[in-house]
Amino acid sequence: MDKIPEPTIERLFCYYRCLEKEKNSLGQSHICSNLLGEKVGIKPALLRRDLSFLGHMGQKGKGYNRFLLKKALAQFIGLDQGWEIALIGAGNLGKALIKYDKFKEMGLFIKNIFENDLNKIGREIGGYIVQNVKDLKETIENKEIKIVIVATDDKDIKDVTSQLKQTNIRAVWNLSSENLDLGDDIIIIKEDLCCSLGSILCKINK
Amino acid sequence: MDKIPEPTIERLFCYYRCLEKEKNSLGQSHICSNLLGEKVGIKPALLRRDLSFLGHMGQKGKGYNRFLLKKALAQFIGLDQGWEIALIGAGNLGKALIKYDKFKEMGLFIKNIFENDLNKIGREIGGYIVQNVKDLKETIENKEIKIVIVATDDKDIKDVTSQLKQTNIRAVWNLSSENLDLGDDIIIIKEDLCCSLGSILCKINK
DNA sequence: TAGATTGTTAATCGATTAACAATC
DNA sequence: TAGATTGTTAATCGATTAACAATC
Numbered sequence: 001m002d003k004i005p006e007p008t009i010e011r012l013f014c015y016y017r018c019l020e021k022e023k024n025s026l027g028q029s030h031i032c033s034n035l036l037g038e039k040v041g042i043k044p045a046l047l048r049r050d051l052s053f054l055g056h057m058g059q060k061g062k063g064y065n066r067f068l069l070k071k072a073l074a075q076f077i078g079l080d081q082g083w084e085i086a087l088i089g090a091g092n093l094g095k096a097l098i099k100y101d102k103f104k105e106m107g108l109f110i111k112n113i114f115e116n117d118l119n120k121i122g123r124e125i126g127g128y129i130v131q132n133v134k135d136l137k138e139t140i141e142n143k144e145i146k147i148v149i150v151a152t153d154d155k156d157i158k159d160v161t162s163q164l165k166q167t168n169i170r171a172v173w174n175l176s177s178e179n180l181d182l183g184d185d186i187i188i189i190k191e192d193l194c195c196s197l198g199s200i201l202c203k204i205n206k
Numbered sequence: 207m208d209k210i211p212e213p214t215i216e217r218l219f220c221y222y223r224c225l226e227k228e229k230n231s232l233g234q235s236h237i238c239s240n241l242l243g244e245k246v247g248i249k250p251a252l253l254r255r256d257l258s259f260l261g262h263m264g265q266k267g268k269g270y271n272r273f274l275l276k277k278a279l280a281q282f283i284g285l286d287q288g289w290e291i292a293l294i295g296a297g298n299l300g301k302a303l304i305k306y307d308k309f310k311e312m313g314l315f316i317k318n319i320f321e322n323d324l325n326k327i328g329r330e331i332g333g334y335i336v337q338n339v340k341d342l343k344e345t346i347e348n349k350e351i352k353i354v355i356v357a358t359d360d361k362d363i364k365d366v367t368s369q370l371k372q373t374n375i376r377a378v379w380n381l382s383s384e385n386l387d388l389g390d391d392i393i394i395i396k397e398d399l400c401c402s403l404g405s406i407l408c409k410i411n412k
Numbered sequence: 413t414a415g416a417t418t419g420t421t422a423a424t425c426g427a428t429t430a431a432c433a434a435t436c
Numbered sequence: 437t438a439g440a441t442t443g444t445t446a447a448t449c450g451a452t453t454a455a456c457a458a459t460c
Contacts, residue, residue, distance in 0.1 A: 004412065005427060013404030017383065032441060041385045044441095045429060052443060060442045061436040078407040096302035102359075102383070102400050108407075147406065153308075170410045173403060177223065177308070179247045187409045191402055194308050196395060197379060198219030200353065201284035201314075203393045204376045206210065211451060238417060250417095251453060258419060266418045267460040 008050045014040045015047070016073040019066055032063035079107055086112040086145045088160055089152025090120050090130050093175060093193075097149060098126040110149070112139055116156045137163040146170045153177060214256045220246045221253070222279040225272055238269035285313055292318040292351045294366055295358025296326050296336050299381060299399075303355060304332040316355070318345055322362045343369040352376040359383060 018040050019031075033044040033051075040047075051057055051064070054072050058064045074080045085103075087094055087110045097103070098110050114133040115121050121132050131139065133156065140148070148169050150160065157178045164172065164182055171187035174180050177195075180188055224246050225237075239250040239257075246253075257263055257270070260278050264270045280286045291309075293300055293316045303309070304316050320339040321327050327338050337345065339362065346354070354375050356366065359382045367386055370378065377393040380386050383401075386394060 007427070009408045010401060010405045012408060013401045014398075016404075017400070034441085043429075045431090046427090048441090048443065049428080056443075058442050059436060060434070061440045063441065076408065076411070077404055078411040079404070083407065092302040092305040096298040097399075099298040100399070103403065106400060106404065108403060146410065171406045173406055187406065189402060189406050191397070192220075193303075193306070194223070194312060195216060195219050196397055197309065197314060198222070198283055198285070198312065199216045200377045200379055200393065200395050201289065202215045202218060202282065204352065205282070205284040213451070240417085249453075251455090252451090254417090254419065255452080262419075264418050265460060266458070267416045269417065 002053075004053050008053060011040075011042060011047075011050055012073060012077055014042075015051070016070060016077060016079065019070040019073070022066075023070070029065060029067070030059070030063040031066050031069075033058075036064070082107045082109060083147055084112070084143060084145055085110045085147045085149060086114065086136070086140060086143075087149045087151060088114045088133060088136065089150065089176075090115045090117075090125055091151065094149075094151040095125055097151065098128070108147075112143065112145065114139075116152075116154065133160065136160065137166050140164075140167045140169060144168075147173070149173045149175065150180065151175045208259075210259050214259060217246075217248060217253075217256055218279060218283055220248075221257070222276060222283060222285065225276040225279070228272075229276070235271060235273070236265070236269040237272050237275075239264075242270070288313045288315060289353055290318070290349060290351055291316045291353045291355060292320065292342070292346060292349075293355045293357060294320045294339060294342065295356065295382075296321045296323075296331055297357065300355075300357040301331055303357065304334070314353075318349065318351065320345075322358075322360065339366065342366065343372050346370075346373045346375060350374075353379070355379045355381065356386065357381045 015036065018036065033048045037044040037047040048058070054076055057069055057072055085108055087097060090113050094113070098113065103110065111128055113125060113128055113130045114136050115130050116133045120130050123130050146169055148164060150172060153176045157176065161180055161182065169186060171189070172180060172182065174188055174190045175193070177192055182188060221242065224242065239253045243250040243253040254264070260282055263275055263278055291314055293303060296319050300319070304319065309316065317334055319331060319334055319336045320342050321336050322339045326336050329336050352375055354370065356378060363382065363384045367388065370388055375392060377395070378386060378388065380394055380396045381399070383398055388394060
């Protein structure tokens with residue numbers, strides 16, 4: 001099969017959420033690309049192309065079965081199982097993520113929180129005890145954690161990188177402003193809040 | 207001049223920050239695209255192309271003057287002035303943004319916080335009093351605010367949209383999962399944390 | 413002068429769009 | 437059958453890359 005374009009992957013979750021949001025509203029069993037596209041702000045042709053990566057989900061003349069499409073999307077994305085996630089950095093942003101209910105609704109649970117600040121280690125946030133970042137590698141290995149969120153910006157980042165390299169994690173969501181060099185086997189998604197806000201400024205200025 | 211590509215705009219701030227971070231480390235007065243590119247993880251050819259939108263900033267055989275480049279970037283992006291920003295939603299994410307020191311370092315100040323939750327209105331966060339979202343339009347007009355951050359997800363979003371439409375704001379950073387329909391004149395940057403984490407899952411699954 | 417490095421061009425790559433045959 | 441809608445193709449658009457002439 002063709003390689004799935006990067007932007008398609010990001011849109012698939014939006015389709016899923018849109019269907020999930022409406023699951024309780026009675027209505028048609030099927031939805032067409034025109035309508036679903038309008039709801040999520042994507043042109044119908046692109047939507048159909050995106051969904052075609054899941055196989056032939058639609059019925060010509062009828063549209064997509066909401067229930068089956070949602071199920072297929074959940075499975076394709078990986079939302080049909082729970083994920084235990086580790087978080088590095090219990091600052092303001094980290095704390096917000098721990099308490100973010102929407103992640104829990106998605107089956108994503110931040111159960112392991114790491115810090116290098118001795119004042120924070122041992123405290124409880126959102127029901128979990130903040131651990132020493134020195135134990136990062138060991139905990140990830142013991143709990144077989146596959147996803148790590150980096151929300152810290154201190155100089156400690158070198159140590160974090162070297163510990164992560166020794167584990168079997170699959171992906172990192174990097175919310176720090178540093179570039180993590182973890183090799184080609186680990187998926188890294190970088191999301192830089194300063195950069196986003198900076199680009200807004202720039203657009204206003206043009 | 208050519209239209210600046212969207213991705214270029216997002217990278218310009220990264221270049222700026224990289225130079226800013228090193229301002230105190232003594233070193234060469236100039237930096238070449240190879241070195242700067244390596245630091246920020248961008249190929250030198252692309253970096254040069256990006257910078258070419260600022261005019262002829264470089265010197266052949268020598269590279270870019272760090273000081274002048276940083277100054278030009280700051281001006282181009284709009285970091286050479288302060289910006290007063292309004293925030294809608296004082297939940298976990300909103301609070302984290304208010305306290306985020308890096309925004310302040312960039313000259314971006316969240317001084318107006320709005321909520322519809324009566325329990326939060328009147329309270330103080332980060333030195334500012336949370337206001338009733340009903341006063342959104344009026345405050346934006348009085349203070350001539352140009353940038354708004356949306357970090358709320360409640361049903362209230364329709365009211366927020368209609369109020370924002372009546373103002374002269376230039377840009378919205380939409381951190382909610384809703385699509386805001388504010389017409390073509392207002393720049394909207396949507397950043398959806400669930401969607402980002404969802405796409406990470408999907409990539410692991412492939 | 414020889415070496416280094418820019419700024420720009422043309423080639424390439426990748427994503428979106430418009431159109432439509434297939435078919436329910 | 438007539439109408440609706442998919443899935444796919446070819447055309448278009450936009451961004452990146454590699455190469456190199458220009459020049460400090």
